[in-house]
Amino acid sequence: MIEFSLGMQLGSASGPLQLDVEARIESKSFVTLFGPSGAGKTTILRMLAGLIQPQRGRIVVDENTWFDAERRINLPPQQRAIGFVFQDYALFPNLTVRENIAYAVPREDRRWVDELLELTGLHMLHARMPSTLSGGQKQRVALARAIARKPALLLLDEALSALDLSLRSQLQDELAALHRRFGLTTIMVSHELGEVFKLSEKVLRLEGGRIVESGSPREVFLQKRLSGRLNLHAQVLDIRQEDVVYIVTLLIGQEVIDVVASEDEVTHLRMGDNVSVAARAISPYLSKTSASMRH
Amino acid sequence: MSHDWQPLLLTFRLAAITTLILFVIGIPLAYWIAHTRTRIKPVIETLVSMPLVLPPSVLGFYLLLAFSPQNAFGQWLEQWFNIRLVFSFAGLVVGSVIFSLPFMVHPIQSGFQNLPASLVEASRTLGKSDTATLFRVLLPNIKPALLSGAVLSFAHTVGEFGVILMIGGNIPGVTKVASIAIYDEVESLNYAGANFYALVLFAVTFAILLTVYVMNKKLLKAG
Secondary structure, three states, X not given: OEEEXXXXXXXXXXXXXXXXXXXXXXXXXXXXXXXXXXXXXXXXXXHHHOOOOXXXXXXXEOOEEEEEOOOOEXXXXXXXXXXXXXXXXXXXXOOOHHHHHHOOOOOOOHXXXXXXXXXXXXXXXXXXXXXXXXXXXXHHHHHHHHHOOOOOEEEEEOOOOOOOHHHHHHHHHHHHHHHHHHOOEEEEEEOOHHHHHHHOOEEEEEEOOEEEEEEOHHHHHOOOOOOOOEEXXXXXXXXXXXXXXXXXXXXXXXXXXXXXXOHHHHOOOOOOOEEEEEEOOOOOOOOOOOOOOOO | OOOOOHHHHHHHXXXXXXXXXXXXXXXXXXXXXXXXOOOOHHHHHHHHHHHHHOOHHHHHHHHHHHHOOOOHHHHHHHHHHOOOOOOOHHHHHHHHHHHHHHHHHHHHHHHHHHOOHHHHHHHHHOOXXXXXXXXXXXXXXXXXXXHHHHHHHHHHHHOOOHHHHHHHOOOOOOOOOXXXXXXXXXXXXXXXXXXXXXXXXXXXXXXXXHHHHHHHHHHHHHO
């Protein structure tokens, strides 16, 4: 069980931000911190790791106090049982793949390092330098290195965001497999919904430094009832008049579509506005476009 | 005609000792400057850089005053450590260390600053102390900067003249380094002697710098 309450006044790019969060996380669960950038997700992760010291609050992991502002306890990162995967991977450029992973292992425990190399599919690359690896390979090394210390808590800072879609999907599967195998309590920062659904059991949705919602991905993201009603968020790209109707070009996710709108609907719309697109009584037809890598 | 090699040997001994001492002082100092958040950081940076712009004679003049046994500091050194820094080889070393400090600190400092902060953070989350991080992650990744620092300090000490003349004088075998010897030979109109020292210095410094540039290219490729 991991419990934390964290408070801090932050100066972010968009003005001051009051971070105030509290949460309990079950051991061995996979939790996602979800929210817009600047909501304080990475800051929370770094506080858990001991890379940033909060002004208030406490962090208790499996009954060990890592941080307590009142009792003036603040363990340095070295004494917290964590694995941290950085957004830029932070592989040591002077060490080979094997040395990067072995760096974290207290004494040269060759078999454990070999096992990690095998598990992450890196055994063929063990003598390579990080600069010669692809993004996905670097990601695997970073992951293997983070779990090499057998941490109580694995922290992933948008670890997969730099990868392209298919590779990301594959690494998500590998991550899920590693999580199951080692039963690592994992907290991941992500703003990719597919990833959140696929991997996490619990989502903490953050906005402006606060947790505004928490629960399973379904509870947090799915619209409440199955109603045949479709509600999408979109951005207005263009509005033009054609005969008696208006055509509005919308960006929904990565798709661009045209919809017909009446004059009433477009009078208050400007390009760049965010709108909600609702369709009543739809009966969508789903067709498969590509297979997931999951077996 | 036989040549007196002593000033040249003295020059390279001085440069080697100075570089060694600067290496030991320069790395922690550069690390501290690169990572500190203290408000007096600009003052420290200015002091380190002063020898770049100050005429060597200014520095030499003040060092001469400070080291003089007539003054408190010089007296203290002589009484407690039995060291006299004016007109002695030890004095030249101290002067050269101060004078070449920026040449060692600047490259190493920018080397540290150019490394991503996440490397240090990663090492800390992997349970390694700051000292272990320094030796196993930071220093191996700034090898070109270390090499530049060492070589620039060495070459700069070889080329030093003003400070040495002020605090060391021209004592053969003690403080008469090659640059002073050249001046000495020219003064006594022995151009052939001056040319000998000048030519050796030219050749040696050319060879050292060339080696650095060739090696740096290789190091960068390997990294």
